[in-house]
Amino acid sequence: MADYLVASSGFVLAMVALGLVRVVRGPVAADRMMAAQLLGTGGIAALLLLAAATEVPAVVDVALALALLDAFASVAFVLGGSQAQAGGPDATESHEHGA
Amino acid sequence: MTIALALDAGLAVLVLAVASWTVGARATFPAVVGFVSYGLLLTLVWVRLGAVDVALTEAAIGSGLTGALLLGAAARLRAGEAPAEERPGAILRLVAAALSATVAAALAAAVLFLPDPAPTLAPAAAENAAATGLGNPVTNVLMAFRAMDTMLEKVVLLLALVGVWSLAPDPLWGGRPSPSHQSDPHGVLAFLARLLPPVGIVVGIYILWAGADHPGGAFQGGTILAAMWLLVMMAGLTEPPPVSRRRLRLVLIAGPAVFLIVGLGGLWLDDAFLAYPVAYAKPLILVIEFAMTLTIAATLGLLLAGPPERKLGR
Amino acid sequence: MVRDVFTVLAVTAGGFFFLAGTVGLLRFPDTLTRLHALTKADNLGLGLVVLGLLPRMQGPLGMLKLVAIWLLVQLAGATVSQLIARAARPGGPPP
Numbered sequence A: 001m002a003d004y005l006v007a008s009s010g011f012v013l014a015m016v017a018l019g020l021v022r023v024v025r026g027p028v029a030a031d032r033m034m035a036a037q038l039l040g041t042g043g044i045a046a047l048l049l050l051a052a053a054t055e056v057p058a059v060v061d062v063a064l065a066l067a068l069l070d071a072f073a074s075v076a077f078v079l080g081g082s083q084a085q086a087g088g089p090d091a092t093e094s095h096e097h098g099a
Numbered sequence B: 001m002t003i004a005l006a007l008d009a010g011l012a013v014l015v016l017a018v019a020s021w022t023v024g025a026r027a028t029f030p031a032v033v034g035f036v037s038y039g040l041l042l043t044l045v046w047v048r049l050g051a052v053d054v055a056l057t058e059a060a061i062g063s064g065l066t067g068a069l070l071l072g073a074a075a076r077l078r079a080g081e082a083p084a085e086e087r088p089g090a091i092l093r094l095v096a097a098a099l100s101a102t103v104a105a106a107l108a109a110a111v112l113f114l115p116d117p118a119p120t121l122a123p124a125a126a127e128n129a130a131a132t133g134l135g136n137p138v139t140n141v142l143m144a145f146r147a148m149d150t151m152l153e154k155v156v157l158l159l160a161l162v163g164v165w166s167l168a169p170d171p172l173w174g175g176r177p178s179p180s181h182q183s184d185p186h187g188v189l190a191f192l193a194r195l196l197p198p199v200g201i202v203v204g205i206y207i208l209w210a211g212a213d214h215p216g217g218a219f220q221g222g223t224i225l226a227a228m229w230l231l232v233m234m235a236g237l238t239e240p241p242p243v244s245r246r247r248l249r250l251v252l253i254a255g256p257a258v259f260l261i262v263g264l265g266g267l268w269l270d271d272a273f274l275a276y277p278v279a280y281a282k283p284l285i286l287v288i289e290f291a292m293t294l295t296i297a298a299t300l301g302l303l304l305a306g307p308p309e310r311k312l313g314r
Numbered sequence C: 001m002v003r004d005v006f007t008v009l010a011v012t013a014g015g016f017f018f019l020a021g022t023v024g025l026l027r028f029p030d031t032l033t034r035l036h037a038l039t040k041a042d043n044l045g046l047g048l049v050v051l052g053l054l055p056r057m058q059g060p061l062g063m064l065k066l067v068a069i070w071l072l073v074q075l076a077g078a079t080v081s082q083l084i085a086r087a088a089r090p091g092g093p094p095p
Helices: A002-025 A028-054 A058-087 B003-024 B028-048 B052-079 B090-112 B122-131 B137-145 B145-163 B188-210 B216-236 B245-268 B277-305 C002-027 C032-058 C059-089
Strands: B308-310
Touching: A002 A028, A002 B003, A002 B028, A002 C002, A002 C032, A028 A058, A028 B028, A028 B216, A028 C002, A028 C032, A028 C059, A058 B028, A058 B052, A058 B216, A058 C059, B003 B028, B028 B052, B052 B216, B052 B277, B122 B137, B137 B145, B137 B277, B145 B245, B145 B277, B188 B216, B188 B277, B188 C059, B216 B277, B245 B277, C002 C032, C032 C059
Parallel strands: none
Antiparallel strands: none
16 A cells, blocks of 8 residues: 555656646746646645655645645746746836736 | 655656756746756655655745745846846856766765764754653754754844845835735735635644644744745735834844843753753743744745835835 | 555546646647646646545544645635736736
8 A cells, every 4th residue: 555655656746747848848937837836736746645655644744834835936936927027138127017 | 676766766866857957947937946846846855855844844945935035036136237148158167067066976975975874963862852841853953952053043044134134225224125016906816815824824833833743843834924924915915014113123033032031041040051941841942932933934024025125104 | 445445546546637637738739728737637636636545644633634735725726827827818917
């Protein structure tokens, strides 16, 4: 049972790795903003599977913290990425941006 | 090859691949995305190595907060002078690569050729765990055996904050940091910033509390609280406070101050700085941790909010 | 025994949805469709994994934490996908 859970954790990680290919290649900034979502959801799934496989309940706390911080990181990416899209080589933008 | 070994090997290769992409990225946004991804993958590495406290800290600081800090810095660079179009020359990059590779090789050699069993104080720390009554050995080390280091770290955080504040122009000293984003109060971001922080606050306090006997502690809890505060500020639901406000400054010094008071009390009641009387060790440590969590949350939030950019009156 | 079979089935189904989400992320032609694949399929995969791991947790606090994690990821996914979609619109974000 534990072996199966570790194997599924590895599978989820492999899916995350493949998804990162899109993040690396993605032509638009929005494709890169998805990285936080991808790694967050996949990472949390992998952590939960590892927690159950190794019977260390504290790892669930790591997944909980990761869920919160991943939401925060996604928002930071969206705000920062929109500025990167809008700013570009034009250095005279002020720092007021609409939502 | 067992499954666990295959998982670890795959994880190591993935971490290296993401690191190479981060270093080789040509624009700041993809580089920061790569850096945050690297941090998230490192969390998994720490879990595989059995260091759950470090994994918690990596998830908290290394991914979300550092990513937001780097993006904020990139935005300020973009809004300032023209972005640097020159990249460092080939010789400089070669030298940097050679130095980095040497350091990495030295570290790898140090780890691979450690004497077996490696010199460690862990058994001594485990033996003396009864001195504080806490169940988590990491918290024991941080708050009792090496409490001096922890206290001085908080002072260093304050110094960093003062450094960031000193970047403000003279007439704006004491003012408010500018909000990073103007947002629609009925929009999606405001919705998230209303729903998530209450849950986040509960989780942050839970992780602080759980640090006594399980992985967790003041630093991780404080970082989660800071992230929730920053989310509310980023959504425009609240303004960053003026840095001259007295209550804010009291919160900022609360952590190191309580630590210092307890330390001096130990000098007076026992006979060493930061000695805890055994009967009161656990309550004292909890009081210190509570104060430290507030300080860490306020300091990290203000570090990311940046230097004052608006006058006090607005 | 029944618990183990249930866990294996649910985790396998979850893994399948993760696979579907990644395939969509890689092969869909457009940012918005890729976003859809990522948030919907991966979230469902996580939900199935959580469902499969629930019987293995000791005590109600562990189970509560798992469900809380899934709900938080759902909330974050729903709102962040809206934000990313607005940033990805062909005209750029609305003023």
